[in-house]
Amino acid sequence: MKLEVIEALAQQLQSGPLSEIAHVEGRVRVVLRRKSGLAPGAANVARPEQTERVVKAPTFGLFRPAHPLRRVAEVAVGDQVGAHCILGFVEADSTLLAITAESAGTVSMVLCKEGELVGYGQPVFRLT
Amino acid sequence: MFDTVLIANRGEIALRILRACRDLGLRTVAVHSDVDANLRHVQLADQALCIGPGPAADSYLDPARLLRAARLTGAQAIHPGYGFLSENADFAAAVEAAGLTFIGPPSQAIRVMGDKVAAKATMRAAGVPCVPGSDGALGHDRAEVHEQARRVGYPVIVKAAGGGGGRGMRVVRDAAELDDAVAVTRAEAARAFHNAEVYLERFLEHPRHIEMQVMADRHGHVVWLGERDCSMQRRHQKMIEEAPAPGLDRDDVARLGALCAAACRVIGYVGAGTFEFLYENGSFYFIEMNTRVQVEHPVTELVTGIDILREQIRVAQGHPLSFAQSDVTLNGHAIECRINAEDPTSFLPTPGDVAAWVSPGGPGIRVESHLYPGYAVPPHYDSLVAKILAHAPTRDLAIRRMQGALAETTLAGLTTTLPLQQRLMREVGFRAGGFDIHHLERLIQDGWHQGAQDEA
Incomplete structure (x- = not known):
């Protein structure tokens, strides 16, 4: 096995969400494993589909699932959303602040009702 | 409403x-x-x-x-x-x-009293005593400066108009030192602050901190609720407050109270407020007004029986004060000890988790605290976590009750000023009463708080 291959594998491990890489080439088997202290939360990142996350209100105000000009809720339960996708809004005086997903996932629950007063940092959506 | x-x-x-x-x-x-x-x-x-x-x-x-x-x-x-x-x-x-x-008061009253120069001028005009001084920059006529110093009375302190934080000032105890002090302070001020203007004030060597609680409504009623002695301080932070102030002439206090009430009328004051004074050799000198409710307001509540917060809110609703000046009487003596989440020797903040909290009780004991077991004190804010108050017919009994209250207080998980307060309750100067605002700093400088020697 060439040294370059191991280097490439190591780089992949370092930059990606993986915690372990196994590589077999002929009769040689290489396993690269992160030390647990080096990648806290690596297991979570590796399998985002299976962890539940909440999306929090960026400020306090009234929860608006739809933009007032569109009148259709940005998302519904079951929708797949990408990272940075807008899920809804918080109305703070005359401005609307977008509530955005930090990472991709599926909307599993909307935790607030239209027009409800939400606090800063209050969970508004649940994603899986 | x-x-x-x-x-x-x-x-x-x-x-x-x-x-x-x-x-x-x-x-x-x-x-x-x-x-x-x-x-x-x-x-x-x-x-x-x-x-x-x-x-x-x-x-x-x-x-x-x-x-x-x-x-x-x-x-x-x-x-x-x-x-x-x-x-x-x-x-x-x-x-x-x-x-x-x-x-609270109208914004205009807050604005006037928040400007130190305007506040002092307003108070002087209202007849409230202020620290005597040159009231403006000193001129270059030596004879005139000497006349001003003589009128103010020695010792005087020469201060740079642009100075602050203890820099650019010089104490003069004798007329013979005045010319040099003014010249040197001027030269220093020009170098340090690019402003050679200096002024002079009476220098108070051993002042006590005495403050007067007032309340006013929107119907022209103003009352004063008596004084508090807040001389136990460290770096301008009050540690212990008590009412009434030990050893003060009650007629002097009544005259001061009436002056403060009159000043409230001048500035259109509404709500709860406090006039702060330095007190030395029988005279009061206005420092500033706090246009809000103060940390130590319960001390006055205990000796007057008046709920200051309740009155403050009712006044804001437009109600007249529920009592008149003639209803205000002093009953016994009250002491407040501030319990801060800070190291009692280094005085650095010590946020943390409250493992146990059992507040004291019994006759005359009042506790104002938001603590409960499991509460975590965040590092972002003021370190005050509890105020323990003792009220009794006499100061001696109030101290005795405070000692019992502090001793039975269980507060685990946080490092606090509780042990310091326990020591202060035994300290000779505190027991005697009438100590000045530098008393605690002097004790700390001498290493007293680190427990070398015990007290009375």
């Missing part, structure tokens, strides 16, 4: 405001930062709303957020407590402009 009060503060004073509102049948809204979600008053309020992150600039100190929170929650009044925005005239004006009630 408002029926919902937004509490724009945290900690023990937020809880005190909540209790006063509850007694008056008012709805309460607790606004808080995200690290303060577990505060006691947040749990007890009719409505709670997180308005921002831990740093006060993004929560308790942000006028826009507070006004928005009031609108969203239907609160028609805002109680600022002490600290934070309580003495911010612009905030008070913004609350007024929004059609809400600021539970």
Whole structure:
């Protein structure tokens, strides 16, 4: 096995969400494993589909699932959303602040009702 | 008239405001930062709303957020407590402009008393005694400067007009030293502050801190509720407050109270306020006015039996004061010990988790605290976690009760000033009463607080 291959594998491990890489080439088997202290939360990142996350209100105000000009809720339960996708809004005086997903996932629950007063940092959506 | 009060503060004073509102049948809204979600008053309020992150600039100190929170929650009044925005005239004006009630004086009164020069001039005009001084920059005519110093009375302190923080000042005890002191201070001031102007004031060597509680309503009634002695201080932070002040002539106090009440009328004051004075050799010298409720207000509540927070809120609702000056009588003696989450030797803040908290009780004991077991003291704010008060017919018995209260207080998980307060209750100078504002600093300099020798 060439040294370059191991280097490439190591780089992949370092930059990606993986915690372990196994590589077999002929009769040689290489396993690269992160030390647990080096990648806290690596297991979570590796399998985002299976962890539940909440999306929090960026400020306090009234929860608006739809933009007032569109009148259709940005998302519904079951929708797949990408990272940075807008899920809804918080109305703070005359401005609307977008509530955005930090990472991709599926909307599993909307935790607030239209027009409800939400606090800063209050969970508004649940994603899986 | 408002029926919902937004509490724009945290900690023990937020809880005190909540209790006063509850007694008056008012709805309460607790606004808080995200690290303060577990505060006691947040749990007890009719409505709670997180308005921002831990740093006060993004929560308790942000006028826009507070006004928005009031609108969203239907609160028609805002109680600022002490600290934070309580003495911010612009905030008070913004609350007024929004059609809400600021539970405190009119913004104009806050503005006048917040400007040190304007405040002193206003007080002097109202007949309130101030530290005598040259009232302006000294001229270059030596004879005239000597005449001013003689009129003010030695010892005097020559200060740079542009100075501050203890820099650019020189104490003069004798007329023979005056010319040199003025010349040297001028030269230093020109170098350090690019402003050679100097002025002089009477120098107080051993002043006590005496303050006068006042209350006024919107119907022209003004009363004074007596004085507090807050001379036990460290770096201008009060540690112990008591009422009445030991050894003061009661007629002098009554004259001062009447002057403060008259000054309130001049500035159109409404609500609770405090005039702070230095006191030396039988004379009072105005320092500043606190245009809000103070940390140590319960000391006065105990000896007068008047609920200052309740009156303050009722006055803001437009009611007249529920009592007159002739109803105000002093009953016994009250002492407050501040328990801060800070190291009792280094005085550095010590945030942490409260492992155990059992507050004291018994006759004459009052505790103002937001602590409970499991509460975590965040590092972002003031370190005051509890005020323990003792009230008794005499000062000696009040001290005795305080010693018992401090001894039975269980507070585990936090490092606090509790042991320091226990030592102070035994300290000779405190026991005697009448110590000056440098007393505690002197004790600390001498290493007293680190427990070398024991006291009386």
